[in-house]
Amino acid sequence: MSWLLLPGTHIGDLALTEKVYADMKDIAAGTATAEERLAIVADWVREDISVMAKNAASMRSRLGLKEEVLAQKERAKGTWGTREVAFAREWGGHRFSDEEVEKLLAGETIDFQATSQQGKTYDVFGKLGEGTYKGKKFVGFQKLGFGRRDASGAVLPPKEWCKHVFTQAEIQKLTAGESIEAGDFVSGKTGNNFSCKVSWDSKTQKIVPDFGTSGDEPPMSWCGVKFTDAQRKDLAHGKTIEGKGFLSKKTGKKFDAKLTWKEEKGAKKLVPSFG
Template structure:
């Protein structure tokens, strides 16, 4: 193949002219003129490993393209990695980011769209900044944005037809088929890692209540009493064992020890967890939250690291189910302590 050879031939000796040493064979070879022949050899090069995507890396990318303020960028990061949202786009594992199933689908929908074009996004951000500063009339851009959205919807429809879905092959032996109210259904033979006995399966088919012993996520051995019912998970209906009550191995009921605060919100009676991020809201913080005000306090992450954040009460969605509780709106970065100059 064609190639280019590059060499450096010094025109002046520089420091070697005054450095009084006898020239070595190596120096003589280096100072020779470029010859007319060369011996080719294959050089195998390896590109450096790309940096793993992290929060710091993502923040630099957002800052590089002037996407929002520091607080806005932090809020964006919190939204796209929040596992409690309905469609989290990114998953953070040990500080490294990867796309969730929803993020992968979004990635496959974006090719050819305006909103997926970085230059177009920068243009929209600058237009919004101009409007916010009173330097431009918003009506100048509304028609343009509407046109972009309509174009993107059509492109996404076409991209959606090409999306590659993960195929899930399930073992039919793990399910039991039966008939309920004249309709054929199937349900899984196990609950939380415990496989039903043949007697329990027959009881479930007949609509009877059974007891199942299993381990909780915390490793505690408990029992559950329930029966076969139609349920819903992530907008998908299915039949399965549904516990009605829990109790320990001695037969004592297992109580929900979660502390809740009951209040009125928009004319409705609601309740929310008083503990969030290992922090128990004080009476003053509870009063502010119930009044719809934002509070600022220190929480503790799952890894035991304290962090400061602002948030308020909101109606939220987790795995398709609505709930009411505290939500972080902004992470607060503590200023670094200035180092004293030692003389």
């Protein structure tokens, strides 16, 4: 359909095409200069752009097509240091507020909640700086790290991990370097519940799980079923408890069993019986 753009243009005139070839021969022979002949061609190009724009409108009308208008990305402008800059006002689905723009231009670090391409939200912090994209330098928001920060700038543990939402008390313990234990974590791969202890590594800014057990401390859940405090107490005292609705990791089927917390091969573990 591109031929619909050519009516009335110089580029669509075969006679002018022949003239261009003749001009090229004159330039090669030294009877004309490239500058004088290219000046004429430049005028043709400018005229053709105007004509083709009108032809494009007629073509869309003829074919029933709508003109696609490319959305311009919003940019924030201001003085950054000694430079006048313009940068993308949105990052990770978050639009910088006027206050955030002022802080970025002032060289401050800001925190906000962004959204991944999968639709998941996450906390991030960073500042205005120079970056490189496809070999070209630009000024824009530069991520410094993930997570929330306290007043001193230290990164805090996340609000949740594996679907478990930490309480304020748990976050305080994690921040203080202590471990916490929970039985309602959910595996992102299998969707099954699991229990473990977790701690916060402030250097790597990650939650670190610990699946080991020590002493007479039974797990908080087993095969997708969370134990009550009374059940864990009975297990710790060597009693056998009965449970229903356990989920087999191999077959995906539910089953009932009696459980005892006892030592086998030098380690404490849950031992099921089905009799």
